[in-house]
Amino acid sequence: MIFRTTRIVAAAGAFLLAASPALAQKAVGTDPVPSILTWTQKQQLERYPAIEKTYQVGTIAKGPNVRALPVAATPIDPKITWSGKSYAIDKFMTDNRISGVLVIKNGEIVLEKYALGRKPEDRWTTFSVAKSLTSILIGAAIKDGIIGSVYDPITYYLPELKGTAYDGVSLHRLMSMTTGVKWNEDYANPKSDVAMASTANYNGGGAITNNPLLKYMAGLKRETEPGGKWVYKTGETDLAGLVLARALGGVSLSQYASTKLWKPFGMESDAIWMLDKAGIERGGCCMSATLRDYGRIGLFLLGNGEINGKPVLPPGYVTAATTNRIPEAARKPGENYGYFWWPREDGAGYAARGIFGQGIEIYPEENLIIVVNSAMPKATDRVQSQKTQALTQTLRKAANGE
Numbered sequence: 001m002i003f004r005t006t007r008i009v010a011a012a013g014a015f016l017l018a019a020s021p022a023l024a025q026k027a028v029g030t031d032p033v034p035s036i037l038t039w040t041q042k043q044q045l046e047r048y049p050a051i052e053k054t055y056q057v058g059t060i061a062k063g064p065n066v067r068a069l070p071v072a073a074t075p076i077d078p079k080i081t082w083s084g085k086s087y088a089i090d091k092f093m094t095d096n097r098i099s100g101v102l103v104i105k106n107g108e109i110v111l112e113k114y115a116l117g118r119k120p121e122d123r124w125t126t127f128s129v130a131k132s133l134t135s136i137l138i139g140a141a142i143k144d145g146i147i148g149s150v151y152d153p154i155t156y157y158l159p160e161l162k163g164t165a166y167d168g169v170s171l172h173r174l175m176s177m178t179t180g181v182k183w184n185e186d187y188a189n190p191k192s193d194v195a196m197a198s199t200a201n202y203n204g205g206g207a208i209t210n211n212p213l214l215k216y217m218a219g220l221k222r223e224t225e226p227g228g229k230w231v232y233k234t235g236e237t238d239l240a241g242l243v244l245a246r247a248l249g250g251v252s253l254s255q256y257a258s259t260k261l262w263k264p265f266g267m268e269s270d271a272i273w274m275l276d277k278a279g280i281e282r283g284g285c286c287m288s289a290t291l292r293d294y295g296r297i298g299l300f301l302l303g304n305g306e307i308n309g310k311p312v313l314p315p316g317y318v319t320a321a322t323t324n325r326i327p328e329a330a331r332k333p334g335e336n337y338g339y340f341w342w343p344r345e346d347g348a349g350y351a352a353r354g355i356f357g358q359g360i361e362i363y364p365e366e367n368l369i370i371v372v373n374s375a376m377p378k379a380t381d382r383v384q385s386q387k388t389q390a391l392t393q394t395l396r397k398a399a400n401g402e
Helices: 041-053 089-095 129-143 171-175 212-218 234-248 253-265 291-302 317-321 382-399
Strands: 057-060 080-082 085-087 098-105 108-114 271-274 287-289 350-354 358-363 368-374
Touching (some): 041 271, 041 287, 085 089, 089 098, 089 382, 098 382, 108 291, 108 382, 129 171, 129 234, 129 253, 129 287, 129 317, 129 358, 212 234, 291 358, 368 382
Antiparallel strands (some): 080 085, 350 358
């Protein structure tokens, strides 16, 4: 098996589908916090750059050395065309509540802009972009022999799921959301799984064994055989985080991210990662980093998961994680999903995506990375998504000299 170590969607081209942050996180203090999905625009601008003041977080510590991001001699600054009108990028960003845009071509910054009061040193929470970091860390754990293979049954790491709908399901199916387990991701329905999974409380004891999410997921029913259907499931991304947490045996996800990526790659600032009610980093949501450090994540992937010539990930993992893993017989037109990465429909690259307009677009053959952070009015909205695509595709063409 390609990843074995020595130890044992229609929205593919858009920033539309991403995990809801509705699974409850651990608040700072005792006062109740309204759902992050319902924050006002003022609250978004106050809290997205400083989520640690609202929710408890883990810290992904940076190291002593910073990887340089040189600025290109010839920057780009194209006009954005939308609905028959032409906009300067600064105006387009302000009008659409985009806080930061970064374009890296051939390892150099060709565009870097901020809006909405954000500064270069400010972090920004990016919701489901955290999934893609979880994918990277699971790959690193496979390389380290902490996790045997993507084809290991998840009950090997979470025996609490034996006898449930997840019995016999592999990590491969969990990470590609093809488990066959029934799930309702309707954010507006208070009786949906994505809403109900947030209501359980943590009553102490083992942070994994007694994790409210784990207990909720254990009660779900099977809809098809594993591999029979692709359904976007917030809960399964957080479940993958619990698999990693159990495999790490006491090392937190933040500590592991610092050791495997943040310090050795030379990130310029500490990042933070939201904790669930039991105090474990959420595998599916809410890391916060600077715009440039999001760009460095893209550079790490463009470098095939190597740092200073040393592989952090198993051979073939980047390709496997960023190409479609939905079986053809189960795949509907437009559905493309890897291991917590979104392959582009045109095959040109892949992306990490989050609600309210977050994304890291990576184009390997073009040696190009485009990062967008936003505080858009709605979690998901087709017009918002189309505007973001107009921005990123204009920047893509400009960066490539078209």
